Amino acid sequence: MTSFSFDLQATDGRARTGVISTPRGDIRTPAFMPVGTAATVKAMMPESVRATGADILLGNTYHLMLRPTAERIDRLGGLHKFMNWDRPILTDSGGFQVMSLAGLRKLTEEGVTFKSHVDGSKHMLSPERSMEIQRLLGSDIVMCFDECPALPADRDRIAASMELSMRWAARSREAFGDRPGHALFGIQQGGLEEDLRAQSAEALREIGFEGYAVGGLAVGEGQEAMFGCLDYAPEQLPQDKPRYLMGVGKPDDIVGAVARGIDMMDCVLPSRSGRTGQVFTRLGVLNIKNARHQDDPRPLDEECTCPACRNYSRAYLHHVFRTQEIISSMLLTWHNLHYYQQIMDQMRHAIAEGRFEAWQTEFTQTRAQGDIDPL
Template sequence: MTDPTGFSFEITARDGAARTGLITTPRGHIRTPAFMPVGTQATVKGMYMDQVKALGADVILGNTYHLMLRPGAERVAALGGLHQFGGWKGPILTDSGGFQVMSLAKLRKLTEQGVTFASHIDGSRFELTPERSIEIQGLLGADIQMQLDECVSLPNDRATIEKSTHLSLRWAERSKRAFETQPKGRALFGIVQGGDIPDLRVESAKALTDMDFPGYSIGGLAVGEPQAVMLAMIETVMPHLPDAKPHYLMGVGTPDDLLGAVACGVDMFDCVMPTRNGRHGQAFSRFGKINFRNARHAADPRPIDEASSCPAARDYSRAYLHHLIRTEEMLGSMLVTWINLAYYQDLMAGARAAIAAGRYADYAAEVREGWARGDIEPMAV
């Protein structure tokens, strides 16, 4: 699918529902399936932008809510936009602030017009509407933007989910109209809602498809429901989304979630898990999760993975990482974050190669077998 405005998506290989592709933006290409490191406040926590790029990331994510609070969207725009401000030259995707509509429920008032928040920083009041969300994302200079939506926690009752789904559809129409003033080359994605109720998910997907967005996000998952429910909702939605446009699963998730969702045809992911877990000393690896707060690593001289392309995983001992995490040294969080983001990028690179070779199911099984097998026991402490 080619878009003369500069945004396009091409599917390059298929293996069942899984597919590889290439999103083209004026700021560069995004290879899919893609994991987008989260740069909430114009920074991927604990990482330099050149490190993030070197790991294989093509795109990062910024957060509308946090950046409008500080330093403010107008200030970022005056300083050259988010790319110049944060030092990332490739594509940037921004969320709409919709997740905060849910997570800050105690600090907000929700109406048809939008959401009035009390800042979690100083209590000051501000309003976020579909139009203002798009305006902020435009000021930030985001290449891919999201409609404002309402996300509800799960489990929840049907009446609440249905009301939220319909509100999000009305906000999608307003977001799309507001986006029409944006410079050519940028893209706006609609967000499928509907909680864990299949017919509401289908209704949302069909209505958004009729609005003809350049791409489609699946929101409101990984908010309390089991993985099986999440995957079932993805499978429910996929037949009702345009095949030739990108599919983005928002806020997901664990490496196993990514493997399952890629098999369903998801192209894009983001999640704070690699960086958040890294700050708390938990690493992701081909041997499974490793908790460096555990004393079993205290005298282990081995690296996490001597075959890894990531220096943090290859060149530092488990004993040293354990020491850094236990003593709360800043370097410990930085190194484990580096390890985690490298693992997520390697996981997606492996998925792309496996899909192209027609062996994605085997690849996913091999990865899961590695997690289940784990690593050999460390030396005795």
């Protein structure tokens, strides 16, 4: 059986490209992971997600443990079989959702007790329980259980949270055990404090992981502050292991993160925006609900090869969005995911060919043009 490994194939400045090998297939980096919260990327068939170019999906521990439950998924053959996705899956630890969604939570050294946002039932998540749930799901990449304070927070709160997360990281590693072909990623915390991030990275290196995430960003700090942190945070992590920036982001966030040494990202944005009529294209963002599109026979983007652009006009997409037809979510989500994967593919080639900076300049200039003029 193929074990889990990372082959860093080329760097250009701090941007990196490589391949993460897993028993379920290779993940080309930089990689964007569509989010399949409840064992589905909303409005998409798994084979359609694959057709956009995705090598790996993300599943949510918190949502799946509440329904249909990890135990049920395990009895039904694991998450891959359950959702008909035979390629790699990364599961988050549940920590972030507990902090952001659950009601009446109580945080202790042991873990977090909380009430489900679904039905108010009581649950406990600890490093050990998170590892057990992710083992039952059968995900290929497992995330440590951590605590993520919302920013802004004062330094003492950030430091205490980071130290707790590092103790939980050690417990996660212990509970994960020996699982050949599966990987456990540690999560760096420390807010926007460079020295706390360095302490966190050192603690994670000592424990030892197959990959490392930069956590605690994309929680309201803004792009400038996030990039400021990414100017040093990835470099504090091991060079020879994948680096994953959690929960990011908009296209220019993703490109900026790759420029700063990040290998993997995930975000609900392309799929959520597809459902709300927000469309990402080479020329920036457009809103399909605007009246300017109602008589426009042109595609969203004439250079795009996704089904929405190949087969449908802006006028049609405007109509089905306005009438709340399900095909609107399907086509716009497919387009957005296709566009995101296209960016990743272009970056991989640009880094390999040593022209990432030129590519990034062109990317930024093209987006700055804005959408085509109305008819």
